[in-house]
Amino acid sequence: xxxxxxxxxxxxxxxxxxxxxxxxxxxxxxxxxxxxxxxxxxxxxxxxxxxxxxxxxxxxxxxxxxxxxxxxxxxxxxxxxxxxxxxxxxxxxxxxxxxxxxxxxxxxxxxxxxxxxxxxxxxxxxxxxxxxxxxxxxxxxxxxxxxxxxxxxxxxxxxxxxxxxxxxxxxxxxxxxxxxxxxxxxxxxxxxxxxxxxxxxxxxxxxxxxxxxxxxxxxxxxxxxxxx
Amino acid sequence: xxxxxxxxxxxxxxxxxxxxxxxxxxxxxxxxxxxxxxxxxxxxxxxxxxxxxxxxxxxxxxxxxxxxxxxxxxxxxxxxxxxxxxxxxxxxxxxxxxxxxxxxxxxxxxxxxxxxxxxxxxxxxxxxxxxxxxxxxxxxxxxxxxxxxxxxxxxxxxxxxxxxxxxxxxxxxxxxxxxxxxxxxxxxxxxxxxxxxxxxxxxxxxxxxxxxxxxxxxxxxxxxxxxxxxxxxxxxxxxxxxxxxxxxxxxxxxxxxxxxxxxxxxxxxxxxxxxxxxxxxxxxxxxxxxxxxxxxxxxxxxxxxxxxxxxxxxxxxxxxxxxxxxxxxxxxxxxxxxxxxxxxxxxxxxxxxxxxxxxxxxxxxxxxxxxxxxxxxxxxxxxxxxxxxxxxxxxxxxxxxxxxxxxxxxxxxxxxxxxxxxxxxxxxxxxxxxxxxxxxxxxxxxxxxxxxxxxxxxxxxxxxxxxxxxxxxxxxxxxxxxxxxxxxxxxxxxxxxxx
Numbered sequence: 001x002x003x004x005x006x007x008x009x010x011x012x013x014x015x016x017x018x019x020x021x022x023x024x025x026x027x028x029x030x031x032x033x034x035x036x037x038x039x040x041x042x043x044x045x046x047x048x049x050x051x052x053x054x055x056x057x058x059x060x061x062x063x064x065x066x067x068x069x070x071x072x073x074x075x076x077x078x079x080x081x082x083x084x085x086x087x088x089x090x091x092x093x094x095x096x097x098x099x100x101x102x103x104x105x106x107x108x109x110x111x112x113x114x115x116x117x118x119x120x121x122x123x124x125x126x127x128x129x130x131x132x133x134x135x136x137x138x139x140x141x142x143x144x145x146x147x148x149x150x151x152x153x154x155x156x157x158x159x160x161x162x163x164x165x166x167x168x169x170x171x172x173x174x175x176x177x178x179x180x181x182x183x184x185x186x187x188x189x190x191x192x193x194x195x196x197x198x199x200x201x202x203x204x205x206x207x208x209x210x211x212x213x214x215x216x217x218x219x220x221x222x223x224x225x226x227x228x
Numbered sequence: 229x230x231x232x233x234x235x236x237x238x239x240x241x242x243x244x245x246x247x248x249x250x251x252x253x254x255x256x257x258x259x260x261x262x263x264x265x266x267x268x269x270x271x272x273x274x275x276x277x278x279x280x281x282x283x284x285x286x287x288x289x290x291x292x293x294x295x296x297x298x299x300x301x302x303x304x305x306x307x308x309x310x311x312x313x314x315x316x317x318x319x320x321x322x323x324x325x326x327x328x329x330x331x332x333x334x335x336x337x338x339x340x341x342x343x344x345x346x347x348x349x350x351x352x353x354x355x356x357x358x359x360x361x362x363x364x365x366x367x368x369x370x371x372x373x374x375x376x377x378x379x380x381x382x383x384x385x386x387x388x389x390x391x392x393x394x395x396x397x398x399x400x401x402x403x404x405x406x407x408x409x410x411x412x413x414x415x416x417x418x419x420x421x422x423x424x425x426x427x428x429x430x431x432x433x434x435x436x437x438x439x440x441x442x443x444x445x446x447x448x449x450x451x452x453x454x455x456x457x458x459x460x461x462x463x464x465x466x467x468x469x470x471x472x473x474x475x476x477x478x479x480x481x482x483x484x485x486x487x488x489x490x491x492x493x494x495x496x497x498x499x500x501x502x503x504x505x506x507x508x509x510x511x512x513x514x515x516x517x518x519x520x521x522x523x524x525x526x527x528x529x530x531x532x533x534x535x536x537x538x539x540x541x542x543x544x545x546x547x548x549x550x551x552x553x554x555x556x557x558x559x560x561x562x563x564x565x566x567x568x569x570x571x572x573x574x575x576x577x578x579x580x581x582x583x584x585x586x587x588x589x590x591x592x593x594x595x596x597x598x599x600x601x602x603x604x605x606x607x608x609x610x611x612x613x614x615x616x617x618x619x620x621x622x623x624x625x626x627x628x629x630x631x632x633x634x635x636x637x638x639x640x641x642x643x644x645x646x647x648x649x650x651x652x653x654x655x656x657x658x659x660x661x662x663x664x665x666x667x668x669x670x671x672x673x674x675x676x677x678x679x680x681x682x683x684x685x686x687x688x689x690x691x692x693x694x695x696x697x698x699x700x701x702x703x704x705x706x707x708x709x710x711x712x713x714x715x716x717x718x719x720x721x722x723x724x725x726x727x
Contacts, residue, residue: 011394039598063314071357073298073316073338075367082367083340086314099340118317119277119297122596124369124395157343157358168358 001027010039041121061116062130065090069165069180071158074118077126078134080105085158086129087165088112091184094129095137097167102144102152104137107228109185137226138205143192145172146201146213172199187227194220249289249306250609256602260549260571262714264534264616269574270607273301273308279605280591282321282337283523285583286330293607294321294336296593300345300354312336312345312354320375320386320444337373337386340365342428360428363388364416368399370440371418377446382426385434385452385470387441390419390480405479405493406660408460410439412480419481421454421470436485437461437475437505442578443542445524451555455521455542458514461501463656463664465521466508466721467542467553469562474506477658502658507723509562510553511697514663517551517568517719518544520597522578524553525588532586534612535622535636541569543577543590548600550577550590550610554623558724565624567718570610574603587611619707620714624700628726630676630689631700633718635707638683643706649674650701650717651690683708692725 002016031040043052063072065088072086081100088094094113096106108131117125144150156168156175167178174196181189198216204224206212214222251271258267272278278301282294290304298315301308316338324333324344334345334354341362345354361384365371368391375386390410391401401411412418420433421441434452439462443455452470456462461478468476475482479501482488512518522543531537540553549571555564576599579591592606593599622634654669674688690698701717 071314073314073340075369079367082365083362115298122369123296123317155359157356159348159357160353160355 005032007034010041013041061114061119062111063088063113063115065092065094065112067163069160069163070112071160071165072113072115072127074115074127075125076106076113077117077128078106079126083155086113087158087180089165089180089182089188090163091182093182093184093188094131095180095188096129099155100152102141102155102169104142106134107137107188107226108132108134109228135228137188137228139209140205142190142205142224143169143171143176143178144203145199146203174199183225183227187225189223189225191223192219192221250303251306251308256574258570258572260568260715262534262569262618262620264613264618265570266611266613267570267573268609268611269603270303270609272605272607273310277595277605278607279593279595280579280607281317281319281593283579283581283589283591283607284321284323284334285581285589286323287584289584291583291589291607292321292323292334293591294318295605296595300334300336309352311347311352312357315343316340317372319372319442322376322378335360335376335384337363337375339363339371339373342373342376342384342386342424360384361424361431363422363431364413366391366399366401366413366416368392368395368401368413370395370410371416372440372442374442375444377444377452378426379446379450379452384424384426384428385421385444385446387421387438387444387454388416388418388481389440389442390438390478391416401480403480403483403493405482406498408660408662410460410478410480412483414483417481417484419478421452433484434472435470435474435476436482437477437479438481439478440520442545443521443523445526445540447526447540448528453524453540455512455524456508457520458663460662461658461660463658464514465512465518467510467512467521467524467540467564467566468506468508469555471506475504476508477501477505498659501660505658507561507563507695507721509555509721509723510564510566511719511721512542512544512551512566513697513699513719516699517547517566518542518549519546520544520576521551523580525580525582527582529582529586532612532614533582533588533610535617535620539623541580541588542566543573543580543592545576545578545594545597545599548572548574548576548592548594550580550588554625556625558626558726561723563626563721563723565718565720567621567624568715569620572600573606573608574601575599575606576601618714619709619711621702621716621718624718624720626692626720626722626726627687629692630674630687631698631720632685632687633700633702634685635683635713638708639679639686640706640708640710641679641683644677644679644686644702644704646674646677646688648702648704649677649688650699650703652699652701653693653696653722655696692722694722694725696722698722 004014083099086096111130114128117127153169159166253269279296300312318336320337342360344358346356370392372389376384404411421435424431440457445453575592576594588610654666656664
């Protein structure tokens with residue numbers, strides 16, 4: 001059914017197909033080992049499987065949200081850096097924060113994450129946001145200083161606070177907390193509170209792709225509603 | 229009356245044993261298990277994948293585990309509870325301690341950072357996830373982050389795996405220096421051991437040239453240890469004592485080394501790289517001992533785990549066994565021995581940690597690379613009964629002109645003559661190839677056998693050549709009770725000789 005004889009690396013894979021009746025079936029696997037690392041892999045797929053399986057699936061790789069906010073870190077399809085943190089909020093509101101650039105390149109409604117990309121085999125594949133439609137929450141960074149040399153906020157951590165998530169950030173040397181709250185079916189409410197004096201005028205998103213200036217005096221505690 | 233009392237006590241202690249504080253699975257004892265030792269297979273939390281990649285033991289008897297699937301679990305009073313999830317393939321866990329006391333915080337080595345987890349509201353779940361410091365990653369799946377360990381003043385140490393070329397177009401390493409599989413990216417400090425201050429500041433590489441440094445250890449005297457996996461530029465697996473500024477063999481991670489800025493690393497020959505590398509302390513022999521060694525852990529139980537106090541225990545992900553190593557410094561060079569100990573566990577051994585009661589907890593996963601054993605992952609607990617001394621090679625040390633092998637129990641001198649001692653030695657090719665065969669391998673005669681008067685050690689001489697691995701075997705040897713050794717051979721890495 002499958003012939004992958006000879007000396008070759010484990011990246012060389014061969015496929016075969018067979019029509020099987022319902023129920024259990026035995027198969028025979030013959031292999032040889034030459035030099036180098038030892039490796040033998042077998043995977044199967046059927047009409048009801050979502051991809052190639054390498055082990056019996058006793059556990060789900062779906063990460064789902066019930067009544068409290070969850071986080072998930074790992075490579076995500078559509079990511080803009082390797083430092084993505086996805087947040088799933090109760091009410092089916094999800095987003096992914098790019099801790100490298102301070103942006104939210106992914107937002108979606110519905111279920112949270114399919115983590116099979118990280119959790120099967122060596123974990124080489126992307127994890128998948130489960131929403132039917134995945135879009136950017138805003139274009140570019142959510143929080144930035146207006147001055148030309150402004151850098152992305154430094155990521156200090158996050159708190160899973162019941163149904164909400166609080167991002168701990170540092171912008172221009174000033175610490176601030178950014179609270180993410182679900183607006184089920186509508187989008188995300190983001191409240192930003194500076195714990196240190198606001199370091200200058202901010203540029204914040206307005207609508208899907210616009211922006212506006214926010215004077216330092218107004219920026220100490222401000223809330224944005226971001227529809228998606 | 230006296231008899232009645234002792235019977236009542238016996239019944240009580242039996243009941244206590246039956247309500248052991250750990251949920252266990254039916255056991256499958258290892259084929260190689262020294263007398264007096266027992267292995268219990270712990271039942272993992274139900275319904276979750278449980279690839280153990282980090283392990284620490286609390287003073288209250290709790291056991292903390294992080295899994296490659298991104299969760300932190302706590303086993304306390306026989307019950308598992310989740311502490312955190314959604315983490316990015318953590319490959320190390322350490323409880324926070326100040327002045328020897330646990331603070332309640334837990335450090336985990338996620339791929340892109342070291343994270344401090346804290347339960348600030350007391351509901352049993354970590355709500356605060358604080359980034360202590362970043363470890364730059366490209367997203368390449370093989371950029372594992374191992375550690376942390378801490379020194380006496382709280383500095384953090386860890387190791388960063390190189391990236392793998394078989395990772396899909398989006399994550400191809402930009403730089404491989406003729407390496408078959410392993411590469412890196414500018415600015416990433418991949419392939420280094422690093423140090424950071426207790427407050428997370430001053431992150432800096434302390435050693436270079438690492439490839440797949442899956443195990444990091446800190447000895448009580450402050451020695452930083454790391455284990456390496458055989459592969460490109462790595463002729464075999466090894467245990468090394470990390471020394472500041474040294475190069476351990478793989479040039480792909482030198483991309484960001486200050487001495488190599490503006491230089492073309494591809495222009496150096498294999499011989500030039502070989503000359504720059506520091507010899508590892510203990511070679512861990514591919515196929516014979518281990519193929520993918522994990523965490524090195526010093527036995528600080530003071531004898532609660534048997535007659536091996538102060539030795540370094542290392543597991544292997546491929547062969548699922550547990551080995552013992554000791555170190556010896558000769559003319560400034562670290563070298564030492566490695567002896568198989570328990571073979572094998574239920575899945576690939578990558579982590580191990582001693583609990584306060586002297587038990588050794590063993591964390592296992594075979595996912596992605598395959599391992600010996602009947603389970604895909606596991607957690608096992610090894611205990612010593614506190615009285616039965618197994619007949620083992622305790623240690624192998626170099627002496628002038630030969631080796632001294634010591635034993636846990638006195639040997640029967642009549643069982644051994646010098647012709648029955650096997651001595652085999654070899655070296656390796658140091659090239660960019662994936663692993664090396666044994667080179668210049670030969671059997672050499674043992675001579676001048678002297679068995680100590682107390683029967684606890686023997687010495688023999690053999691032709692000693694620097695930079696060789698010696699395999700020493702004593703299949704004929706028996707204890708004074710007529711028993712064979714639990715493992716009748718061991719390996720000594722000879723970097724330097726004694727004059």
